Amino acid sequence: xxxxxxxxxxxxxxxxxxxAGKVTSIFLGAFAIxxxxxxxxxxxxxxxxxxxxxxxxxxxxxxxxxFAVLEQAVERIYPTDQHGPGAIQLRVPHFIDKQLASSWGxxxxxxRKPPFVNEQPEVGQxxxxxxxxxxxxxxxxxxVSLAMYQVSFDQASEEQQINILKKFENNEVExxxxxxxxxxxxxxxxxxxxVYADPLYDGNKNMAGWKMKAYPGARYSYKEIVEHPDFxxxxxxxxxxxxxxxxxxxxxxxx
Amino acid sequence: xxxxxxxxxVVIIGSGWAGGIAAAELTKAGYQVICLERGPxxxxxxxxxxxxxxxxxxxxxxxxxxxxDTYTIRNNSDEEAIPxxxxxxxxxxxxxxxxxGVHWAGQTDRYLPFDFTIxxxxxxxxxxxxxxxxxxxxxxxxxxxxxxxxYHIFEQTVGxxxxxxxxxxxxxSDYPNPPMKEMPMMRLFREAAENLGYHPYPxxxxxxxxxxxNPDGEKMNACEYCGFCSGYGCGYGAKADPLNTVLSxxxxxxxxxxxxxxxxxxxxxxxNKAIGVRYIDTQTGKKYxxxxxxxxxxxxxxxxxRLLLLSGIGEPYHPETKTGVxxxxxxxxxxxxxxxxxxxxxxxxxxxxxxAGAGGLGTVIDxxxxxxxNNENADFLHxxxxxxxxxxxxxxxxxxxxxxxxxxxxxxxxxxxYYTHRNLTVGTLNSCLPRDHNYMxxxxxxxxxxxxxxxxxxxxxxxxxxxxxxxxxxxxQELLQExxxxxxxxxxxxxxxxxxxxxxxxxxxxGVMMGESPYTSxxxxxxxxxxxxxxxxxxxxxxxHSSCYNPTGTIGALAYRATERMIQYLQSxxx
Numbered sequence: 001x002x003x004x005x006x007x008x009x010x011x012x013x014x015x016x017x018x019x020a021g022k023v024t025s026i027f028l029g030a031f032a033i034x035x036x037x038x039x040x041x042x043x044x045x046x047x048x049x050x051x052x053x054x055x056x057x058x059x060x061x062x063x064x065x066x067f068a069v070l071e072q073a074v075e076r077i078y079p080t081d082q083h084g085p086g087a088i089q090l091r092v093p094h095f096i097d098k099q100l101a102s103s104w105g106x107x108x109x110x111x112r113k114p115p116f117v118n119e120q121p122e123v124g125q126x127x128x129x130x131x132x133x134x135x136x137x138x139x140x141x142x143x144v145s146l147a148m149y150q151v152s153f154d155q156a157s158e159e160q161q162i163n164i165l166k167k168f169e170n171n172e173v174e175x176x177x178x179x180x181x182x183x184x185x186x187x188x189x190x191x192x193x194x195v196y197a198d199p200l201y202d203g204n205k206n207m208a209g210w211k212m213k214a215y216p217g218a219r220y221s222y223k224e225i226v227e228h229p230d231f232x233x234x235x236x237x238x239x240x241x242x243x244x245x246x247x248x249x250x251x252x253x254x255x
Numbered sequence: 256x257x258x259x260x261x262x263x264x265v266v267i268i269g270s271g272w273a274g275g276i277a278a279a280e281l282t283k284a285g286y287q288v289i290c291l292e293r294g295p296x297x298x299x300x301x302x303x304x305x306x307x308x309x310x311x312x313x314x315x316x317x318x319x320x321x322x323x324d325t326y327t328i329r330n331n332s333d334e335e336a337i338p339x340x341x342x343x344x345x346x347x348x349x350x351x352x353x354x355x356g357v358h359w360a361g362q363t364d365r366y367l368p369f370d371f372t373i374x375x376x377x378x379x380x381x382x383x384x385x386x387x388x389x390x391x392x393x394x395x396x397x398x399x400x401x402x403x404x405x406y407h408i409f410e411q412t413v414g415x416x417x418x419x420x421x422x423x424x425x426x427x428s429d430y431p432n433p434p435m436k437e438m439p440m441m442r443l444f445r446e447a448a449e450n451l452g453y454h455p456y457p458x459x460x461x462x463x464x465x466x467x468x469n470p471d472g473e474k475m476n477a478c479e480y481c482g483f484c485s486g487y488g489c490g491y492g493a494k495a496d497p498l499n500t501v502l503s504x505x506x507x508x509x510x511x512x513x514x515x516x517x518x519x520x521x522x523x524x525x526x527n528k529a530i531g532v533r534y535i536d537t538q539t540g541k542k543y544x545x546x547x548x549x550x551x552x553x554x555x556x557x558x559x560x561r562l563l564l565l566s567g568i569g570e571p572y573h574p575e576t577k578t579g580v581x582x583x584x585x586x587x588x589x590x591x592x593x594x595x596x597x598x599x600x601x602x603x604x605x606x607x608x609x610x611a612g613a614g615g616l617g618t619v620i621d622x623x624x625x626x627x628x629n630n631e632n633a634d635f636l637h638x639x640x641x642x643x644x645x646x647x648x649x650x651x652x653x654x655x656x657x658x659x660x661x662x663x664x665x666x667x668x669x670x671x672x673y674y675t676h677r678n679l680t681v682g683t684l685n686s687c688l689p690r691d692h693n694y695m696x697x698x699x700x701x702x703x704x705x706x707x708x709x710x711x712x713x714x715x716x717x718x719x720x721x722x723x724x725x726x727x728x729x730x731x732q733e734l735l736q737e738x739x740x741x742x743x744x745x746x747x748x749x750x751x752x753x754x755x756x757x758x759x760x761x762x763x764x765x766g767v768m769m770g771e772s773p774y775t776s777x778x779x780x781x782x783x784x785x786x787x788x789x790x791x792x793x794x795x796x797x798x799x800h801s802s803c804y805n806p807t808g809t810i811g812a813l814a815y816r817a818t819e820r821m822i823q824y825l826q827s828x829x830x
Contacts (some may be wrong), residue, residue: 218304
């Protein structure tokens with residue numbers, strides 16, 4: 001019964017999203033249900049049963065459902081396999097969340113003055129901020145999933161999720177204010193950044209992304225190995241450790 | 256309210272290589288210099304433990320902040336230009352003390368004798384009938400022989416590690432330092448090039464192959480090959496940059512004052528004399544007028560051109576009438592034609608330590624430069640270099656897979672991990688010859704944060720560029736084949752390539768070009784404005800065309816030479 005209601009709600013929400021055009025304050029179906037119950041009972045916090053939610057872990061994406069969609073999307077882009085962890089285990093969703101919360105998420109270094117002339121621009125010409133583009137893209141992923149498979153994106157099968165991502169990649173989905181294909185390129189790039197950036201940024205957990213790649217990170221010197229004829233596999237060093245080593249070597253006066 | 260400051264001998268706009276060289280030489284000669292730098296201050300210590308690929312390359316830490324001003328872009332005069340809103344490559348210039356010289360790779364080349372007299376040599380080589388009528392090549396008003404001593408000075412200042420190219424321009428001296436070490440991938444390239452009959456040599460680089468003290472007494476450490484170089488500042492003091500060379504020398508004089516966050520909006524003048532500059536402290540919003548006896552603009556090609564257009568100095572180029580010079584002859588190593596247009600080879604049997612490296616570390620062939628390459632019957636003019644460059648491949652940037660593999664998902668992950676240390680790029684550096692339809696002017700729509708118009712870039716590629724790219728793709732693929740690559744892909748398809756926001760590059764030159772006469776050029780061969788003796792416009796903006804070499808060596812040489820005329824001017828002014 002509840003399941004049926006949820007689906008019914010999704011359909012309504014999806015229509016609202018389509019007609020609302022640019023921005024909507026109403027969110028994913030499961031939340032609409034929660035909000036209704038919450039408002040009836042006077043409870044403000046919404047928590048879907050059975051899901052762990054540690055709010056302090058996240059800075060920008062406050063809603064569990066948004067995060068769940070992001071998790072599944074990045075895991076399909078960089079999946080767990082015989083080589084090692086995928087995007088979720090590497091904490092790529094947390095990395096992206098924090099990037100969206102950073103000045104990068106509001107395009108601080110970008111030229112943002114009007115006029116914005118393209119109607120279906122790429123990310124680089126969009127009037128939307130990076131944050132808005134991600135929110136729009138994730139919501140739309142969910143909406144497409146509901147329309148195609150009658151389940152939310154995070155509940156869809158891997159194959160279904162891949163089909164949806166391909167529709168984005170091939171620009172077969174309409175997002176207002178930005179091309180779906182360009183959003184997908186951004187999502188892919190940001191996912192790889194989360195896999196391979198220094199662990200400072202909360203992705204690449206335990207440097208496992210680097211270890212899969214045999215990438216040694218921020219080591220002090222390769223002077224001794226540059227002429228070596230064979231591949232030299234070295235344990236990775238992150239920036240934090242590099243700084244300690246550097247200061248031990250050259251003295252604190254450089255810090 | 257604009258506050259008028261006391262007069263100084265010299266004001267320099269910009270603290271990159273060109274501005275830094277002027278600062279060092281003029282303070283050494285006893286003059287008071289104020290340098291106005293629009294970006295923040297930086298020191299070597301800022302780059303300690305900066306081996307952070309996300310921050311420096313993916314988020315463009317050392318590349319221009321576009322939020323206050325950027326460039327607009329279009330392909331022809333009938334189009335409305337759109338702004339470059341967001342960094343699309345790691346190839347834009349920088350703001351901040353030391354300018355782009357802080358994050359450069361250190362590759363320090365010379366242009367050819369052929370280049371300086373290109374108005375004549377191109378006709379001699381290819382015949383007048385084969386030069387398109389809208390190709391505005393012209394002589395620089397200087398010869399290689401006249402400039403050679405100044406190349407020597409710049410190479411000494413920045414401690415270039417290198418070995419004479421068997422095919423390069425004649426040199427009066429060896430490089431100050433021996434070449435950098437040869438990595439196995441460079442050796443593979445060298446041997447393949449030799450097998451094909453080419454003449455490979457190490458890329459001349461201002462990364463120190465050994466500890467070095469330059470003629471001004473500035474000390475640099477030996478390079479550690481750490482792989483965080485191009486796009487980064489060097490925390491080891493092992494890459495020559497303006498901070499550890501010319502700006503340090505200027506500071507030691509006690510006659511040098513650097514003001515950061517000082518954005519120059521106008522050069523002020525009365526008749527044929529520059530009298531000062533008007534600048535804004537971007538942190539307080541306060542406006543100042545700084546009078547000076549001599550003014551040097553060294554604000555990169557774009558900044559120099561725009562400042563002259565905004566100040567109303569020189570005659571703007573008019574594409575309809577082909578008159579005027581400011582903004583004319585803009586050329587570049589556009590990303591999709593040149594810098595990022597090489598071929599990548601995938602090797603099943605070989606693995607390389609790609610994570611190690613240094614900015615200018617690599618091996619190059621110069622067999623296709625216009626002095627060596629018999630392309631009289633080819634469908635393009637001038638030439639290019641091919642190289643393997645080992646700057647140090649980061650984990651985010653190095654996810655190459657063959658073009659038949661998807662760019663995400665299971666197969667991508669599998670292939671990208673497999674090929675991480677099994678891919679090599681043979682890069683190309685293509686010359687770019689000027690056309691009368693490629694130019695810079697002021698945009699009528701988009702403004703900067705202070706209400707001034709943005710610079711507009713109008714560029715359309717022609718068959719010349721596409722034909723050259725087709726040829727360079729072929730040659731880079733041949734080299735990779737000889738190196739034993741199992742799969743080879745070229746980055747760009749010449750058939751449908753065009754100038755886009757992605758193309759814009761920090762090797763953009765022209766706009767305030769030097770030449771033989773005030774009727775055909777903006778500055779003389781000292782980069783001195785023809786109509787304003789006390790105004791010098793330094794940098795790549797002086798170049799009438801872009802050759803197949805990195806520009807910094809020539810920027811440095813021209814700057815050193817220009818300072819001699821500045822000193823002459825100041826001396827005669829005193830008398």
